[in-house]
Amino acid sequence: MESQNYKNHRKFYPPHHFIYLPLVMVLEVFGIYKIFNDEPRQLIWILFSIVIFLILYLAIMVRQHYALGLQDRMVRLEFKQRYFEIFQLRSDEVENKLKFDQIAALRFTYDDEFKELLYKALHENITGDEIKRSINKWRPDRHRI
16 A cells, blocks of 8 residues: 555545546536527526536535534544643643644644644644645555545
């Protein structure tokens, strides 16, 4: 299995990203094309295009909303647990000083870098992307949604 790093850490769900969404987008483009090239049935093609657009919008937003909302909660819980294991302290004050992108980026670090990058996030306010770019030894997360 390939090691995970900054360049390859994003995850795709092939049936959704490479089959369903492209197919719905092709239908949308086809419907818009027919609006301008099938005058007698123009109203039908307008309605068709609106329905396809709504299906596309819902497919993207509902899937992302639920999956990412749950994932965000789990990432925060993981941060709390990890912070407690390392420092033997509750993380409430620290967590409130961090933005979510910083917390999410810290999950890709091992404990030694976690301490260093957490300090930079708190005192130098580096972004989540800067945290990810600063990681020397990437800790893979293969269980993401």
